[in-house]
Amino acid sequence: MRGTDGACAGHPEVRTIDPFQPEVIELLWRMRREIDGLYGEVTTSPPPQHEFQVPRAAFMAAFVQGTMIGCGGIKPWDSRTAILKRLFVVPEQRRKGVARMLMHELEQQARTFGYERMVLDTGFKQEGALALYPSLGYRRASCTGRNDVKDWGVCFEKVL
Numbered sequence: 001m002r003g004t005d006g007a008c009a010g011h012p013e014v015r016t017i018d019p020f021q022p023e024v025i026e027l028l029w030r031m032r033r034e035i036d037g038l039y040g041e042v043t044t045s046p047p048p049q050h051e052f053q054v055p056r057a058a059f060m061a062a063f064v065q066g067t068m069i070g071c072g073g074i075k076p077w078d079s080r081t082a083i084l085k086r087l088f089v090v091p092e093q094r095r096k097g098v099a100r101m102l103m104h105e106l107e108q109q110a111r112t113f114g115y116e117r118m119v120l121d122t123g124f125k126q127e128g129a130l131a132l133y134p135s136l137g138y139r140r141a142s143c144t145g146r147n148d149v150k151d152w153g154v155c156f157e158k159v160l
Helices: 022-039 098-112 127-135
Strands: 013-016 058-064 067-078 081-089 117-123 139-141 153-159
Touching (some): 013 098, 022 058, 022 081, 022 117, 058 098, 067 098, 098 117, 117 127
Antiparallel strands (some): 013 058, 067 081
């Protein structure tokens, strides 16, 4: 599903990128503002991008004609499990298969890294995500013991 620098108009390209690029940080702030609005929170610090600079971690972005329209990353949860973090697609590009493409590439990378399972969390007000993950074979999972999950979190998992 990878293209060549988004050369075909409207066809996204997904590639691994440095999570510290300014446009990544800008996109993640956009994601945070959207989530803050949904759940009545106020975030003052950026997401910890350093977590993607460890072995068996990756951060990817989707581009259309050179413009970043979505992103997401995986990192180790345990030796056999990857955790998905910060999957986001800009609102004007949603429902076009971009998140599905990102998930496909991230799952492929997780398999390449040797992971057997993927876990993730989203929020109960994020209806698109709640529909997407089951359509990709994820099943609801307990969030018990997940210190990183807020009280509005919904957890999923999938055997890769």
